[in-house]
Amino acid sequence: MxxxxxxxxxxxxxxxxxxxxxxxxxxxxxxxxxxxxxxxxxxxxxxxxxxxxxxxxxxxxxxxxxxxxxxxxxxxxxxxxxxxxxxxxxxxxxxxxxxxxxxxxxxxxxxxxxxxxxxxxxxxxxxxxxxxxxxxxxxxxxxxxxxxxxxVEFVPPDPDQIIAFSEEQHLAGKFVIATCAAFTAEKDPLTTIRAVHALWQQRQDFVFLHFGAGGSELAAAQQLIQELGLEQVYNIVGFRRDIENMYRLMHVFVLTSKQEALGSSILDAFLYEAAVVATRAGGIPELLDDGRGILCDVGDAEAIATACNQLLEDESLCREMVAKAEAWVVEQHxxxxxxxxxxxxxxxxxxx
Structure with a gap:
């Protein structure tokens, strides 16, 4: 054929x-x-x-x-x-x-x-x-x-790349929270930044990494990061071809989309064992059903910050969620x- x-x-x-x-x-x-x-x-x-x-x-x-x-x-x-x-x-x-x-x-x-x-x-x-x-x-x-x-495809790790990036970003001793999303309106990066700011008011033991291509909201995002004083915690990394290695560094993965048919980046987070916090947009609730992640309303930065804090505080909850999500994505995707x-x-x- x-x-x-x-x-x-x-x-x-x-x-x-x-x-x-x-x-x-x-x-x-x-x-x-x-x-x-x-x-x-x-x-x-x-x-x-x-x-x-x-x-x-x-x-x-x-x-x-x-x-x-x-x-x-x-x-x-x-x-x-x-x-x-x-x-x-x-x-x-x-x-x-x-x-x-x-x-x-x-x-x-x-x-x-x-x-x-x-x-x-x-x-x-x-x-x-x-x-x-x-x-x-x-x-x-x-x-x-x-x-x-x-x-979703499992890609074997590259330890040298992971170590080099970790050292470059000074990740030692910190929790890593991250997203992988373009700076477009439907991905709502401004809510992501506001959520990071809300979490930063509660704790300062983490760094936030934003992977993904630029877009129409990039300038506004950079301005908001500066206005909220997050230059030292919110790092815009950009597009990386070895993104699978980056997921392995994440404790929590965040996706704040307003529109999302499925959210394939969430599947990657599941596969590489990062806990997920995401919004009730499009097909995302289908992925996070049955306790595979924490859902928040679209645009609710405070709720997203609270969910991230809960996962960092409750190691048992985080492990249970990650294990359930990883087993499910391997079977269903x-x-x-x-x-x-x-x-x-x-x-x-x-x-x-």
């Missing part, structure tokens, strides 16, 4: 990682997979490094011409982003392939765009969402949706399980 995976996003975030994990596992199972990515971007480079067949285009225009030239080459076209789906759905009549789409956001569909969005979604042969929250909008429009949660579900869809659509 010939499968085309389409993801033209810039940078490296959860969707790009899931595209790479899925394509790699499919290739190992004997499927003929081609990754179509934006030329020169992170997914394009990492797919090539992984030994995958990868094609690069400059954007949606390049996607259009690629599909036009290869409209008979694939059995399944699996689109990973909404922008690319607009192009592929418009070309559906010319493609001799079944169209699979994975929705990785939980944003509500605005009324002004509802009719156009529904028309696009109706051209999808198999609609997938990564959580119940991500599935809510298409289901409300009468579409059938398969829920296939994201997977393994790469083979995710790809099994996609293979069932591909095979069903191929037979159709």
């Amino acid at each position: 010939q499968i085309l995976m389409v993801n033209l996003e810039r940078g490296w975030r959860g969707g790009e990682r899931q595209t790479l994990l899925t394509a790699t596992e499919l290739q190992q199972r004997g499927y003929h997979v081609t990754v179509l990515a934006r030329k020169g971007e992170a997914l394009f480079k990492r797919a090539a490094e992984a030994g995958l067949r990868v094609k690069g285009v400059g954007g949606n225009g390049g996607l259009f011409f690629f599909l036009l030239c290869h409209r008979k080459a694939f059995d399944v076209v699996h689109v990973q982003t909404a922008g690319a789906l607009t192009v592929v759905a418009a070309m559906k009549v010319w493609l001799q392939a079944r169209l699979v789409y994975t929705r990785r956001t939980s944003f509500e569909v605005k009324e002004a765009k509802a009719a156009r969005t529904l028309a696009k979604w109706k051209r999808v042969d198999k609609f997938v969402a990564i959580s119940h929250a991500a599935a809510q909008a298409p289901i409300s429009m009468g579409l059938e949706v398969s829920i296939i949660p994201s997977a 393994a790469i083979p399980l995710m790809v099994d579900r996609y293979c069932d869809l591909y095979n069903h659509e191929h037979q159709s």
